Amino acid sequence: MYKRILAAIDWTPSSEDVLDQTRQLASLTGAAVVVVHVRAADFPSLPSILGVLASQALAGEPAGNEASSVARRMVDDATAVLTTAGVRAEGLLLQSTPGSVPRAVLDQAREMDADLVVLGSRSDGPPSVLFRSNVADEVSRHARCPVLIVP
Template sequence: MYKRILAAIDWTASTEAVLDQTRHLASLTGATVLVLHVRATDFPSLPSILGALASQALAGEPAASDAGSVAQRMVDDAVAVLSTAGVHAEGLLLESTPGHTPRAVLDQAREREVDLIVLGRRHHGGPSALFRSNVADEVFRHAECPVLIVP
């Protein structure tokens, strides 16, 4: 059924659920997984920095010196989690300008000929939600393969 799955992660609360669903589906189907994180180049992601610093502190490792290193470490950690579960996975960190994350995800899905995209829904609250598109919604609208949106 699925041979290639793209798991788009953003280090919000849904990332763990995205990886769990991806692991489960890949285990059932024997699919390989591409773990993708698209980082906005103009500013570091606060959740990613805090998560990486906590992870490094628990592991007794020195803190990464820049947001790109932090993001790469998180992708590597996600690949390790999947690999430990017996899933063949590789990671990819892309940099993009703000607002172009959905296009980056869709481009990778097309280039890698994935059969399924798994990603979480990022909830924007307050008035800004009216003016900002949701990455999951944009990917869902324009994907050429099935999309699983994990709450």
């Protein structure tokens, strides 16, 4: 059924649910997973990065000095969760301009010939998200494969 799953994660709480759904599907089908995070120029917000840095400090880990190192850690951690569960997974950190995140996800799904894209709804985003196109909506409208949107 599924051979290649793209799991798109971000800083929202739904990323944990995205990984859980991806793990379940990959375990059932034997699919390989590519965990993708798209880092936009205006990303992350100060509260988001402070939360990640606080978590690292509590865990006794050294804090990264730039947002890309924190984003890389997020992707690596997500990939480790999947591989620990026996899923073949690799991580990918992409760069994008603001507003081009959906295009980056779609391009990566096409490039890897994904059978499924799994991503969160981002319904709990900040008010500024209301004025931009929702990533999940854009991906679901333009994807060439099925899309699972996790609430």
